[in-house]
Amino acid sequence: xxxxxxxxxxxxxxxxxxxxxxxxxxxxxxxxxxxxxxxxxxxxxxxxxxxxxxxxxxxxxxxxxxxxxxxxxxxxxxxxxxxxxxxxxxxxxxxxxxxxxxxxxxxxxxxxxxxxxxxxxxxxxxxxxxxxxxxx
Amino acid sequence: xxxxxxxxxxxxxxxxxxxxxxxxxxxxxxxxxxxxxxxxxxxxxxxxxxxxxxxxxxxxxxxxxxxxxxxxxxxxxxxxxxxxxxxxxxxxxxxxxxxxxxxxxxxxxxxxxxxxxxxxxxxxxxxxxxxxxxxxxxxxxxxxxxxxxxxxxxxxxxxxxxxxxxxxx
Numbered sequence: 001x002x003x004x005x006x007x008x009x010x011x012x013x014x015x016x017x018x019x020x021x022x023x024x025x026x027x028x029x030x031x032x033x034x035x036x037x038x039x040x041x042x043x044x045x046x047x048x049x050x051x052x053x054x055x056x057x058x059x060x061x062x063x064x065x066x067x068x069x070x071x072x073x074x075x076x077x078x079x080x081x082x083x084x085x086x087x088x089x090x091x092x093x094x095x096x097x098x099x100x101x102x103x104x105x106x107x108x109x110x111x112x113x114x115x116x117x118x119x120x121x122x123x124x125x126x127x128x129x130x131x132x133x134x135x136x
Numbered sequence: 137x138x139x140x141x142x143x144x145x146x147x148x149x150x151x152x153x154x155x156x157x158x159x160x161x162x163x164x165x166x167x168x169x170x171x172x173x174x175x176x177x178x179x180x181x182x183x184x185x186x187x188x189x190x191x192x193x194x195x196x197x198x199x200x201x202x203x204x205x206x207x208x209x210x211x212x213x214x215x216x217x218x219x220x221x222x223x224x225x226x227x228x229x230x231x232x233x234x235x236x237x238x239x240x241x242x243x244x245x246x247x248x249x250x251x252x253x254x255x256x257x258x259x260x261x262x263x264x265x266x267x268x269x270x271x272x273x274x275x276x277x278x279x280x281x282x283x284x285x286x287x288x289x290x291x292x293x294x295x296x297x298x299x300x301x302x303x304x305x
């Protein structure tokens with residue numbers, strides 16, 4: 001099992017599927033429940049779930065034992081490597097995608113943070129040194 | 137008057153591209169499969185204590201340390217997952233100065249072969265769990281906290297677990 005799984009909490013699974021598939025090149029693998037979808041992009045599997053009740057058959061987005069609900073947001077994120085970040089940013093801006101910041105040049109690459117329709121961050125990066133590339 | 141530096145000039149060396157060498161090199165580039173790591177998916181977590189986080193992920197969850205070039209950044213691997221650990225700093229700040237912080241509900245899900253055994257072992261090591269083992273559709277899963285309060289999901293596939301068949305190995 002080599003696929004890497006990441007789970008994001010979203011308010012609206014359908015809106016999230018449209019966003020990730022249209023804007024970021026994900027493929028919809030399954031959407032068997034209004035509160036659950038599984039997408040993939042290369043070796044990344046993205047599980048999208050919306051908060052459900054404690055008795056829902058899907059267990060990934062139930063509230064905590066003390067009742068605390070799971071919510072979108074935060075800062076932890078998956079990263080997608082792109083080959084031309086400026087061009088990607090221009091396209092996404094044209095499509096109305098929300099950005100948390102402007103392009104930042106770090107040690108290993110250029111990066112920018114966008115938000116999905118629920119406000120979850122996704123980091124896009126373009127490596128500028130070999131060590132930062134996925135095949136380094 | 138001749139250029140005094142002329143004496144230091146190296147003779148022009150004719151460049152001979154040797155077509156057969158170039159063709160062989162091109163063939164090799166085109167036929168060499170990309171290394172496995174080229175498909176690694178990358179996740180970034182923000183942590184408050186880098187050393188504690190590296191110890192936690194490597195000692196308890198099977199990650200390997202790849203790089204730790206500074207006190208605020210480390211790169212770990214677990215199979216095809218590349219995990220970047222960052223201590224929030226000015227280079228992560230939003231234009232209004234807001235700094236990222238650990239926490240939230242989005243998480244990586246790590247497959248294990250025997251969830252009950254993993255949970256027992258991790259409990260013994262003092263790991264904090266947010267939930268008990270939950271049986272869901274196709275998986276059993278549990279949520280735990282890293283030392284900074286970031287969420288990690290462990291899961292064990294059950295009968296009926298879905299995995300997309302991929303066209304490339």
